[in-house]
Amino acid sequence: MTDKRTTIFAALLFIAPIVVAWYGFSVAAAAGLVVLLLLLRWMITLSGFVAPEKTPELVLGTISASHFVEKVRWCMDRLGVDYVEKAAAGTLGAFYRGRTVPQLKVRTGGVRSVIGNSPDILRYLYGRYLAERPERAAFLEPTTERLDFEKKLDAYGRSLQVWVYYHLLPDRDLTLHAWGVNSPETPSWQRPLLRLLFPVQAALIRFSFRINDAHYASGVARIEELLGNVNADLADGRASVLGGEERNYTDYAFAAFTGLWLMPQGYGGGRADATRIERDQTPAGMRADIERWVEAYPAAVNYVEALYTRRKEGL
Template sequence: MAPRLITIRPSHYNEKARWALDRFGVEYVEEPWMPALHFAGTIPPGLRYRRGQADRGSSRFSTPMLVTGDPSDPLLTDSTEIVRFAAAQGGAGDSFWSPEATVLDRHFSGRYGADTRRLVYHFLLPDTAMLAELAFRSVSPSQARMFVRLTPVVRKLLISRLKVTPELAERARTNIVAEFAQISERLSDGRRYLVGDHFSIADLSFAALSAIVIGVQPEEGYGAWLPALDQGPPGYGEFAKQLRATAAGAFVLRMFADERTAPRTPPRTW
């Protein structure tokens, strides 16, 4: 049986895993969820295989989770672990995991990924109609209807769990702008990739974890649906355009255009 990838469909950590599985040609079946409802998908394998670890920004039952079907390593519960699994299957060379690229991945997957998520939640959570569209474009109609009914509760839960306050969202915005300035500076010598002259985990990680603040569209390569820049709440589109105008923003879009193999499960039409 093909591995099962349990996701919060629009999430950037999930895009990181999906990108690697698609790129390295691993067959899998995605089981998409909306936030909070994902526990119905992740708790059974998490308990069964006694895996999963909470960290500052996620629970023990966070996504992505990959049920591999391999008795020696049946459940992978972290995006970088899933990239490792995919890269090993696809025979990625050592340059994909150079020490420098690995350190950058750890950095992007830590506070940076939490900052991009917090800011996007800050933009989107007040917009009930947008959340409904996101649900119907991400998961089955019955799950989306349940998400719509539960939106007030899920919104409260996310705000308190992920500390989506105006002050911390503002701090996240400042951090993201600083990160983009640093990456733009790194690219200013004309290099095509963040480390060396090959695509590595650093490029994949930075592009995937930045995609939600840049609003990368499915036709630009994102493996799920995100609101269009002129459709989402104003702050979302304006900030995305500001970032797209930087060298780091152009780099993210180029990584999706050149290095993102088509996703196995295309985004839904509504």
């Protein structure tokens, strides 16, 4: 409800024991400080009702180089809602705050709600905007078939995370670039932290995503299975992977995830340019996978590129 105020309060909580030790507070004085802090916390809660912070109605928490973010970002653009993006440095939020991106913050009057996980965000957007703009929201309808395909796509997205880090992590500079160290969108205080914490972050990623030869190989097998199936489905020239002439959110999700390795022009809708890595800058093994996929799955590649051309043209 009161983001900035609670952050300041959290900082005070960390400073308080230092103040107590520094000035040699008695037990009674330390207890008094605790009461003061509790009172301050209560005031912050009340201030949320009396003077709510003026935040935009929809804020999308992002890191710019994220295919899960791109899935939601594209759907929000397609839906035509006004929102602002708040970018953070890659991986810091996950390992120190326990949150993933995309994260949607919704303000309704004085109340702020936070939704994580791309499928949950898309379900919210459909429910929220269906009555207001039924035609624009129809592509978000979660039919059984779409939900089933979305699960497979999200698994493809997770395998791509293993694939990306397997290739990228050994190259510190490239990884830091992807995490936003050179991006003006990344808060300036987070950029030096990224450099400082790189060995910790890399170790955490290696551990949590199980980055090793065997997991990479099984991830590539899963990626190729999905690409093979979608490529076969698209061979008849259909507009939507699931069939028919109307595109739906799973088509954008497929394109957003595939865009992570294909890097078509316009990836990120102009909001991921500062973390972009061109194919000729990628490590040799990564480039070899990309080139193999481009050759093996032409229908899927053409489909994603065509969708990105339409995205650039605002269609």
